[in-house]
Amino acid sequence: MLGSSHNIDPSFVNNLPLALRDPAIALIRCASLKEMLQMRKDPTCHFVYNDFQLTYSQWQTTLNAAILTKISYFELELGFPSVYINKLIEIASFAYGLPNKPAPVLYQAMIHEHHQMAAWIKKGLLIQQQNLRREQARGNSSS
Numbered sequence: 001m002l003g004s005s006h007n008i009d010p011s012f013v014n015n016l017p018l019a020l021r022d023p024a025i026a027l028i029r030c031a032s033l034k035e036m037l038q039m040r041k042d043p044t045c046h047f048v049y050n051d052f053q054l055t056y057s058q059w060q061t062t063l064n065a066a067i068l069t070k071i072s073y074f075e076l077e078l079g080f081p082s083v084y085i086n087k088l089i090e091i092a093s094f095a096y097g098l099p100n101k102p103a104p105v106l107y108q109a110m111i112h113e114h115h116q117m118a119a120w121i122k123k124g125l126l127i128q129q130q131n132l133r134r135e136q137a138r139g140n141s142s143s
Contacts, residue, residue: 012069019054022052023059036070064095067091067092067094067095068092069097074118088124094103096110103121103124107122
């Protein structure tokens with residue numbers, strides 16, 4: 001079972017055609033987010049590529065689902081750097097087919113079909129606001 005020990009959004013993999021689910025699960029289990037991003041440019045650069053007979057288009061679809069699922073693994077909490085949250089949201093937008101869209105647009109696009117990921121995005125935005133308030137409070141106390 002995908003994500004049985006993690007609080008992740010399995011909806012991206014669950015929405016894949018059956019033939020693409022095993023490759024997506026293999027990627028999630030054995031490839032880092034960085035490796036998946038490298039595979040978006042060249043799917044042949046990872047050993048998992050040879051385990052499955054997929055077309056380039058199928059690999060892109062599989063990778064997008066795996067990337068979105070992998071992003072949902074990140075546990076966001078107070079102090080998680082805003083720059084990293086922004087980068088993860090940027091990657092998610094790209095993988096979801098909405099490149100360069102702001103987080104609220106991505107949130108709205110996912111809210112119904114991928115509610116766990118939408119909640120992750122919302123939490124990321126809240127963490128960024130809390131981080132900003134925390135930094136402002138530190139700045140005011142040192143003045």
